[in-house]
Amino acid sequence: xxxxxKSLINIPTNKHSLIELCKxxxxxxxxxxxxxxxxxxxxxxxxxSYSMDFSxxxxxxxxxxxxxxxxxxxxxxxxxxxx
Numbered sequence: 001x002x003x004x005x006k007s008l009i010n011i012p013t014n015k016h017s018l019i020e021l022c023k024x025x026x027x028x029x030x031x032x033x034x035x036x037x038x039x040x041x042x043x044x045x046x047x048x049s050y051s052m053d054f055s056x057x058x059x060x061x062x063x064x065x066x067x068x069x070x071x072x073x074x075x076x077x078x079x080x081x082x083x
Contacts, residue, residue, distance in 0.1 A: 009081060011039050022076075025083045030057040031076035038073060045069050 012018050018040055022032040033052065037043040043051075045066045052069075055062045064072070 011080075013040065015040050021080065025080050027076050027079055028057065030054055030059065031072060031079070033057075034069065034073050035076055035080075045073070 012021060015036065018036060019032065022035055027035065030052075034048065037048050037052065038045075049064060049066045049069050052064075053062055054064060
């Protein structure tokens, strides 16, 4: 998934510039963490679904499925592209 989307836009590989890009585009905290985990830490969606705690961002569940994280990632990526 990330390899296909990364070819659409030049996403920075530096952590600080990636965080700045997310702040400029108005991403939520969990969307920023998903983007960081995929493009900076190179983590898979399976690993993110088992290890990322969404309750600290006010989400109703603590863990989400790979499908839900994939949808969160798509929404975050669309925010980056459209804004």
